[in-house]
Amino acid sequence: MDSKKGMKRREFLKKAGVTAVAASTAFAAPNVHAKTKTYKWKMVTTWPPHFPVLGEGADDLAKWITEMSDGRLKVSVYGAGELVPAMQAFDAVSQGMVEMGHASSYYWAGKSPATQFFSAVPFGMNAQQLNSWIYQGGGQALWDELYAQFNLKPFLSGNTGVQMGGWFNKEIKSLDDIKGLKMRIPGLGGKVIAKAGGTVVLSAGGEVYTNLERGVIDATEWVGPYHDYKMGFYKVAKFYYYPGWHEAGSSTELFVNKSKFESLPADLKAIVESACARANISMLTHFESQNNKYLQKLVNEHHVKLKKFPDDVIEKFRTLSAEVIGEIVEKDPMSKKVYESYSAFKKDITQWAKLSEATFYDMNK
Amino acid sequence: MDSKKGMKRREFLKKAGVTAVAASTAFAAPNVHAKTKTYKWKMVTTWPPHFPVLGEGADDLAKWITEMSDGRLKVSVYGAGELVPAMQAFDAVSQGMVEMGHASSYYWAGKSPATQFFSAVPFGMNAQQLNSWIYQGGGQALWDELYAQFNLKPFLSGNTGVQMGGWFNKEIKSLDDIKGLKMRIPGLGGKVIAKAGGTVVLSAGGEVYTNLERGVIDATEWVGPYHDYKMGFYKVAKFYYYPGWHEAGSSTELFVNKSKFESLPADLKAIVESACARANISMLTHFESQNNKYLQKLVNEHHVKLKKFPDDVIEKFRTLSAEVIGEIVEKDPMSKKVYESYSAFKKDITQWAKLSEATFYDMNK
Incomplete structure (x- = not known):
């Protein structure tokens, strides 16, 4: 897609008799040449189109990537069934049919049971703890390792907070x-x-x-x-x-075709990563800010x-x-490896939570 | 700063005999002209240079803005005293001496007592609740209103989590x-x-x-x-x-000179906002992931x-x-307005927390 777009531009410039493209490599401004390359990417999701909060989270994420890149990485979102059925999103991105998918990683337990530890585990961690493990406690490296087997690069992209039973x-x-x-x-x-x-x-x-x-x-x-x-x-x-x-605290994810992600220039890679972090905190606070109003209703x-x-x-x-x-864990070595990291981190952060978050909630009942 | 940079580039191009700048407005790629303008901005902070976690959070934020903009908005960080003393950061940005400041908003209680409600209040909200209020519960609009009086635009940029006594x-x-x-x-x-x-x-x-x-x-x-x-x-x-x-759950902030922020193109505005959200979740999870190890030591x-x-x-x-x-609140009408919103939101989210986060921590002791 990107190379076609590049070709069109070159053809246009040729016709217009403008030689600016070659000249632009001599510009003082950084990487002007790289910036003229644009990408039109598709994001498939497991949610109905514009599904409240979850699908809206995918929409926001695509909008922020497109805005921050000033349209150089233009992401279009497709709800479940619009391009592929919900449960084929993983394969569609893995195989490069589309570039991005928005889902929750436990949907892919059939691909590898270890995927489940990156979204929700019974008696597992809440949003703040899961974020801490993935961003700062070794979780992301394990997730990368797992998804690389499928030519995918995963990011956290949202969280529901503590759910109801x-x-x-x-x-x-x-x-x-x-x-x-x-x-x-x-x-x-x-x-x-x-x-x-x-x-x-x-x-x-x-x-x-x-x-x-x-x-x-x-x-x-x-x-x-x-x-x-x-x-x-x-x-x-x-x-x-x-x-x-x-x-x-069930997370949602963005997974990107790994080869396509690696082909992006560094600025667009950073844009995708930051947009995901923003989407993560945005979805959680969206749920948290509305739950009580609807509980009371x-x-x-x-x-x-x-x-x-x-x-x-x-x-x-x-x-x-x-x-x-x-x-x-007994059957699957990757699940064992991931769960060992997950449960050690949970034990560690729970000790701290006793003095901090747990005491805070005890004081605010 | 930005206009000087622009001039330098134009001079360079003139000398080189390249007419690409004018021609670039005819490019098929979006906003190529706008993208050639670069900004070199300074961020002053209230932290010693590269202060653990807090100063590192400012460093990360500047790095991400610079990376995502591919150097078009290059942010350099100055620790307390390197350009201005810690407690003059607010005035320095307000007056446009520098473009950005990294601090915690309760440092500016002397400017307006209402600033305190955006960082930490005794028996106030924790990080997740404060984020929910500011991002989704009307807090940002009040903060914008308050800081606009000083020609500043504020963003959340980090959180310590629940502190020790x-x-x-x-x-x-x-x-x-x-x-x-x-x-x-x-x-x-x-x-x-x-x-x-x-x-x-x-x-x-x-x-x-x-x-x-x-x-x-x-x-x-x-x-x-x-x-x-x-x-x-x-x-x-x-x-x-x-x-x-x-x-x-004390937050840190990024405040930007409002006039300068508004002069940025839309993509750079979105980059600053997203980088702040990423920095917010990054600092909190940084603290959360390390606290128990040091508590045990x-x-x-x-x-x-x-x-x-x-x-x-x-x-x-x-x-x-x-x-x-x-x-x-009795003395200051803006504090009254902000605290009414803050305390109503806290009451609301606490009702939901009883079933969700509070019950979660009760189950994980």
Whole structure:
């Protein structure tokens, strides 16, 4: 795409009789020649077009890259199904059909189970801790190593914050109430529910509401009050449980075709990286700033029953989560390597959090 | 500075007999003409040169702006005293002597008391909450309004995370132990200590260690384990208290001369804004990733006595903090306007935090 654009410019200049291109290499200003090269890149996503917060996060990211590069790297966003189906985004970018993808890395557990540790792990880290591990604690190097196997370069691009536990059509008083429960819950959380005797039903985002309404499922997890409100689940489920033990801060990612990323000049590489950091903090604060307003609407206007999972259910989920992760780590050396780094970092930052964040929240209840 | 640079280039081109500049406006690539203009900007800071984490954060920010703009906006960083003394950074940028400043906004309480609400407030918000208010909850617009009075445009550029309560040479068993205590604690926290009967001693960063060693002060607050370790306070104070009730997530800022900022082309404006967001998340995760390692060194290698302020002392600090803020808000209409927004947002996000972050930390102790 870029080379064609370059050719067009050269042809135009030839016709216009302007010899500026060769002359421009003698300019005093830095890299004027490199800057005249433009790129038109496509970003496919796993979200419906302009999906609230998540798809909007992809839109913002593309806009910022395009703005900062003054159009030299122009990124166009395609919602799920517009170019490729949601779950083919990874392959499409890996194979170079398009240059960028916006998703959450646990969607690619089928490619490599280790991908899951970069988005959400049951009883794992929250947004601030995950960011600390990836940006400063060795996480990015491991993620790079994993994705390089697929000719991809990953970046964090957003976070949901601590999620809710989900919507249920019956009360959960003990672990017995999970037995036989048909729940839509993907990933490692789903494996935990299955171990607890539940039946995990996979369904695409667009079908969850209908499945819950028709009784195909008894429960579903989703994100948090703001997003869940927009999905309308309060119309078809009575009980809204917290905490989101299964996703304490799920990240979204931008993955770029690695060969194409490496072909960019240094300024455009830095622009992509910085735009991702901005998108990361922007999405998290977007969710955080809206969640309470919608939580109050759900409770006060729609009379949703807000419930906390009983402590013994949470502790049982914790035990089962450790089993689920143990099984993955045992089978897959890359998962072992990644999880060792992840869990050591979590242990370390949790010790500090006891004096800092945990004490802060104790003081602000 | 920029116009001179522009002139030099034009002179160079004239001498070289190259007519490319005029011709370049006909280029097919977007805004090639605008891109040939370069800016050399200075960033003054309130930190000693390359000060750990905080000064390094300023260095990173300047590097990213320079990298992303491919040198078209080249930012050079000056530590405190290298161009102007630390506490003259605000005026130097306001008056256009230099273009940028890196500091923490509560340093400028003397210019306007409302500045304090954009960095740290006793019993105020933590980093994630402050970011949510400023980026998504109306905080940025108020900050812009306040700083526009000084011809400045502010951005968040970092955060320390929840701080420690400080270093003490005697145990704090009740509020009586604050009476007569000579403590180095600036800002609103200092006003609280004064109300509690302490004597607030102001001293520049470089003098705190010596003052503590010589008994000029009995106590000092600083940042957290990583930074405090580097300052060496463990050599001259026995007790290390938490939590940092006075600073639950102190932000740093970048302020830009507003007229100069507005003169930038849109791409460079977007580059400055995105670089600040990246610097914000980078500094917080830098502190967060290192704090526990240094906390363990302090406790295990240097036998520092780690203590939590008694609950009744914390509650008394809370009452006094409300009084201190009440007095400011009563006198200054801009402080009233800003604090109303700040405190409404804090109340809102705290309701959500009860189900999310607070429950997360309860589960991870």
